[in-house]
Amino acid sequence: MWKEHLREFVDSFKHPAWGLSHSVRVYEMALHLAQEQGAALDEDAVLAAAYLHDIGALGAYRQPGIDHAQRSVQVVGDILAATDYPPEKIPLVKDIILGHTFQARPTSPLEAVLFHDADILDFIGYIGVTRLLSLVGKHDWAPDPAGALGTIRRFSQQMPPLLLTPQAQSIGQSRLAEMESYLGGLATETDNLRTL
Numbered sequence: 328m329w330k331e332h333l334r335e336f337v338d339s340f341k342h343p344a345w346g347l348s349h350s351v352r353v354y355e356m357a358l359h360l361a362q363e364q365g366a367a368l369d370e371d372a373v374l375a376a377a378y379l380h381d382i383g384a385l386g387a388y389r390q391p392g393i394d395h396a397q398r399s400v401q402v403v404g405d406i407l408a409a410t411d412y413p414p415e416k417i418p419l420v421k422d423i424i425l426g427h428t429f430q431a432r433p434t435s436p437l438e439a440v441l442f443h444d445a446d447i448l449d450f451i452g453y454i455g456v457t458r459l460l461s462l463v464g465k466h467d468w469a470p471d472p473a474g475a476l477g478t479i480r481r482f483s484q485q486m487p488p489l490l491l492t493p494q495a496q497s498i499g500q501s502r503l504a505e506m507e508s509y510l511g512g513l514a515t516e517t518d519n520l521r522t523l
């Protein structure tokens with residue numbers, strides 16, 4: 328079954344911030360946002376996109392100079408064609424993947440809009456802090472703890488305005504408060520980061 332296959336496939340990359348758990352959170356958040364709107368989504372397409380939207384940033388799929396979403400779209404057709412995933416739904420998976428990045432502002436289909444917001448929300452709040460700290464020493468965003476803190480502060484300003492739907496904006500506001508509380512508390516405990 329494609330669901331089990333994709334789950335194991337993504338899990339094999341063992342990435343702390345873009346791995347299986349990120350996929351599961353984004354999938355469940357997209358469904359939650361749809362439920363709050365009283366809307367129905369193509370859950371198969373959202374799940375396949377959740378597993379594969381960041382594949383272009385992982386392992387051997389990564390290609391320098393190519394945006395990770397573009398790269399994911401390049402490879403997703405072959406990955407899904409090797410499973411029993413319904414082929415007629417592959418174009419929707421590609422639309423969702425292309426719409427998920429910070430720069431994208433998808434207006435349709437609804438799957439792409441809600442997926443975009445779900446992915447952005449995973450950079451905000453306690454979970455956003457946790458993911459960025461998990462990257463210390465592994466990514467340009469977090470060369471060391473102080474560098475990660477700079478990214479956390481920057482994302483707390485950049486990410487909430489990128490949210491497209493009122494439902495996600497409301498969650499984003501609560502998560503922004505979590506981030507600000509963390510940053511304030513850490514500054515207090517480290518003499519304004521001097522001793523971090």
Ligand SMILES: [Fe+2]
Nearest residue numbers: 380381427428
């Ligand atoms: Fe991504």
Ligand SMILES: [Fe+2]
Nearest residue numbers: 349380381446
């Ligand atoms: Fe993502």
